[in-house]
Amino acid sequence: MVAENTPMPLSGLYQDISPSDYREADDRTSDGERTRVIFSTDFGLGLINGRFGGEAGPAPVDDAYAVALAAANSDRFDVRGLVITFGNDVMLPQLRAAERGLHELELGFPVVPGAQVPFSNPPVQFFDGRQLPDWCVNDGVRFMADELREGPLTVFAIGPFTDLACLVQNFPIEARNLEKIVALAGGHGEPLILGGTPVPDLNFTVDPLALKILLAHSDISFVAMMFEVSSTAAISAPQLHGLASGPSPGGRYVGEASLPNATETPGGMIPFDAHTVNYLLNPDAYKCFDGGFTLEVGQPSPDPTPQNQFVVGPSLGGRAIVAATPGRVSISRLCSSNECSLPSRKAPPRTTRSRASPAGDRLRPCAQ
Numbered sequence: 001m002v003a004e005n006t007p008m009p010l011s012g013l014y015q016d017i018s019p020s021d022y023r024e025a026d027d028r029t030s031d032g033e034r035t036r037v038i039f040s041t042d043f044g045l046g047l048i049n050g051r052f053g054g055e056a057g058p059a060p061v062d063d064a065y066a067v068a069l070a071a072a073n074s075d076r077f078d079v080r081g082l083v084i085t086f087g088n089d090v091m092l093p094q095l096r097a098a099e100r101g102l103h104e105l106e107l108g109f110p111v112v113p114g115a116q117v118p119f120s121n122p123p124v125q126f127f128d129g130r131q132l133p134d135w136c137v138n139d140g141v142r143f144m145a146d147e148l149r150e151g152p153l154t155v156f157a158i159g160p161f162t163d164l165a166c167l168v169q170n171f172p173i174e175a176r177n178l179e180k181i182v183a184l185a186g187g188h189g190e191p192l193i194l195g196g197t198p199v200p201d202l203n204f205t206v207d208p209l210a211l212k213i214l215l216a217h218s219d220i221s222f223v224a225m226m227f228e229v230s231s232t233a234a235i236s237a238p239q240l241h242g243l244a245s246g247p248s249p250g251g252r253y254v255g256e257a258s259l260p261n262a263t264e265t266p267g268g269m270i271p272f273d274a275h276t277v278n279y280l281l282n283p284d285a286y287k288c289f290d291g292g293f294t295l296e297v298g299q300p301s302p303d304p305t306p307q308n309q310f311v312v313g314p315s316l317g318g319r320a321i322v323a324a325t326p327g328r329v330s331i332s333r334l335c336s337s338n339e340c341s342l343p344s345r346k347a348p349p350r351t352t353r354s355r356a357s358p359a360g361d362r363l364r365p366c367a368q
């Protein structure tokens with residue numbers, strides 16, 4: 001899919017959304033040009049404690065920036081709703097965070113509760129072998145199945161993959177209408193380091209079996225926005241202070257609610273998940289390769305442990321997926337200045353290849 005879209009200043013996302021804009025877009029009949037999308041998300045905007053039994057600080061807020069980026073591009077995306085999964089925090093507080101965030105932004109997307117617990121590994125069974133599938137098919141999974149019956153759908157998978165795994169297992173006919181999953185997951189195999197600190201591939205590691213089920217039980221087009229690309233830009237605390245003191249009530253809320261996380265993260269708040277939406281809007285910001293993967297699946301864990309690994313590479317075998325890496329057009333401009341601009345599709349390409357990539361010559365423009 002090739003986007004003909006004007007780059008959207010991230011810092012201006014919230015000022016640019018008005019209730020009238022959204023209602024106008026929402027009332028339109030899907031005309032085939034807009035992409036019907038659902039977010040499978042662990043939306044934590046504004047939650048400052050409670051994560052992982054209270055052991056972690058303010059929740060990441062990047063899910064909100066992904067949703068806002070799609071909402072700000074309502075000419076491109078028909079957002080059908082948000083399915084809230086556990087992940088950054090437990091599910092129910094995140095459900096409230098999403099409801100409050102969308103209310104403050106005056107966005108009317110449905111918010112539906114999804115998974116509260118990961119798949120155990122192996123799946124929990126009774127003593128007599130009886131399975132326990134009842135909590136897997138939750139309201140969020142049924143919502144996705146209903147939307148898939150109405151037409152093709154792309155899912156931005158920006159939380160654990162539990163609900164998507166449950167969907168392909170229990171609604172295989174509906175799942176055939178899943179056009180694409182654009183996921184925030186994966187790496188080249190090096191330890192993930194952020195600000196000198198090891199970090200987990202969280203969407204994968206908190207339910208590693210779910211990703212294995214999803215990839216093994218479906219052939220849905222799967223795009224992995226890898227850590228190497230998603231961790232390349234940050235929104236600084238001063239930029240968020242500017243948003244928090246701006247003219248838009250919704251913008252002020254998002255700015256204020258983002259600051260606790262941004263001030264605790266070296267370099268500022270990293271909008272990891274927003275890359276999934278930006279991938280469809282600005283494919284020239286990235287380079288892609290068709291690859292395989294290896295999965296090492298242990299127990300669900302939020303720790304950056306080698307027990308769970310999702311390694312993507314062009315020479316790895318198995319089910320083929322697409323992976324996005326930093327492109328020749330640098331994405332470090334995603335939010336590296338006060339302008340906080342995304343790279344232009346018309347930016348002149350550099351003649352030298354970006355930093356070394358194991359994909360080598362097999363890198364291709366993502367728009368192809």
Ligand SMILES: [Ca+2]
Nearest residue numbers: 042063158159
């Ligand atoms: Ca997320």
